[in-house]
Amino acid sequence: MAELKRILHVEDDRSIQAVAKLALETLGGFEVLSCLSGQEALDQVQGFNPDFILLDVMMPGMDGPATLSKLRELVDIEQVPVAFMTAKVQPQEIEQYRQLGAREVIVKPFDPMTLAAQVRSIWSRVHG
């Protein structure tokens, strides 16, 4: 039975990066690796071997969807769920992200108190 321990978080905004890391580590008990760009995530993903990936959608350079399509060559997203985080949520966008292989879209601004629970609930739908 797979267990959720390591989360890779890709986000170019350092403030958000810090608050998500704190929330996921303290409330979720997870180990979190934060990356500032899609490229950094691609470089780090195999060494870190995450169980779950959180991807910001709008990033300079390689954006979330582009990063996801490259990540798919490196990790099995059937086993390692990917969730997008974004401030813009139109229903058709969510559908589009799902088609790319994302499991869920977490709406920004997120609540630091519930982020870990949200991640766990996505995880348990995939692995429960």
Add this chain to the structure above:
Amino acid sequence: MADPAAELQRQLQLLAEQFRQRLQRDLPELSAQAEALGKAANEAARQPLLLAIRQQLHKLAGSAGTFGFAALGEQARRLEQQGGAWLYAGQCDGSQLPAFIADLQRLSALAGNAGPGGSSEPLALAFENRRTPLDQRIAILEEDPVQGQSVELTLQNFGYQARWYASAAELSARLAQQDVDALIIDSDHSAAPELLAGRTSQSGLPLLVISSSNDFASQLRAVRAGAVGFLCKPLNLPSLENALQRLFSLQQGQPYRVLIVDDDLELANRYALVLRQHHMHVQVCHEPSTVLEYMARFAPEVLLLDVQMPDCEGPELAQIIRFNDDWLRVPIIYLSAETDLSRQMQALLRAGDDFVTKPISDNALITSVFSRAQRARQLSNALARDSLTGLLKHADIKEQVSYEVARAIRSRRPTSVVMLDIDHFKQVNDQHGHPIGDNVIRALANLLRQRLRKIDSLGRYGGEEFLAVLPDCSGEQAQKVIEEIRQHFTRLTFQAGQQQFHCSFSAGVVQSNGEQSAGELLHLADQALYAAKHGGRNQVRLAV
């Protein structure tokens, strides 16, 4: 090590404070970009600027709410959408551009408010950065100069940027500048009927109406003009300020916390998404037996409860929740496909407050939850807070001191306790009457609230006595901050009829040495206060 939940809160506050500092750098930059946008000669020059601005706005929209700046996030989102539409069209709407630019430049006003943050390091800096968060701008229309001046002065003392206008023309000129946050209109003003009739409940600016008649028709007119508050003359200024504060705290407050209990996870997540898009904090519980854990951990302000669940029915669960006195104030709304009215009534009789029928439209869901949450928070504030000052009551501030002192002992961090008393307050009451005395108390309460950090706790300890506890703060730092407040307070001018007067306070400060109990610290602070009084009043003494 402190209690983990409290420790997390502290760390979140620290991050929020860092975010606030970042805003202080980023927002002026955005404002400069906005200015450049306004000066751009043509569309080709505007588009790249607009693109950069929109990217900034997008970031703000996604992040500000997480750090408690919900109003800022919402406004950024609105502007982002507008900018996005112009980018998409390849052209800015010239008629809306000036307002767009003005809104961009006003974003920093929203950043000064709210925010869960204060900080622990570096302390002195945190105090200095905390100028006046209550910088809301109020315009007052009042024909009677005595009344007008007294409202203006009192609101200024309470920390607002208040400005009184005698004529409707002056007021209109000011409103045209679009830099007012709330409006107070005396309905007895000769131009008031026309002004009020021209407004609707949709008119943007929050409105308070004051009136010499308290009858139903006057109040109805006020409601139809979109008033959010109605006050009868003779005017009780603290209640006027109460109304303003309620208004702004509803605008700037923390997001409402909503718990959804539904075994249908898909549906619950859908509801959650809708509510989150309206900046509520939502948790979903799909296992009824775990609901009490969620209640304790998340402390929701509204509970949405599915009626039909496999192991436990909604009304049964509601009764279990009502067994616990702590949750009596939390409204329970049933979600159900049940359209049979008599069965709905039965559920409500057992426990619960409201029914919404599935399928429910997004708007209906938002409205039901929002109205209940708003009411619950108002009530809860009214019960927990001192009605005159909005500060913690005696027992609650004492408890807070015990809590902080215990934490200081564990964490070996300096913590200071301040006891503060208005000088010769009895004379104020005797000479000018209690309503004027109340103004003085309230002005000091607001001043303290503005100048202390969010992590500090502040309470009304007795009639004219205040108690504050400042975690992670040395005695010298606390003395410095209170001394600044003292100087500011002595400069406030109070008005009683045609007379003007000034007040002062004395304060005693003590820093915990990591060993004393809360009771001992209170005693030491009280002694320092006594020394300040004895030494001639109007001064701050540090206990030695």
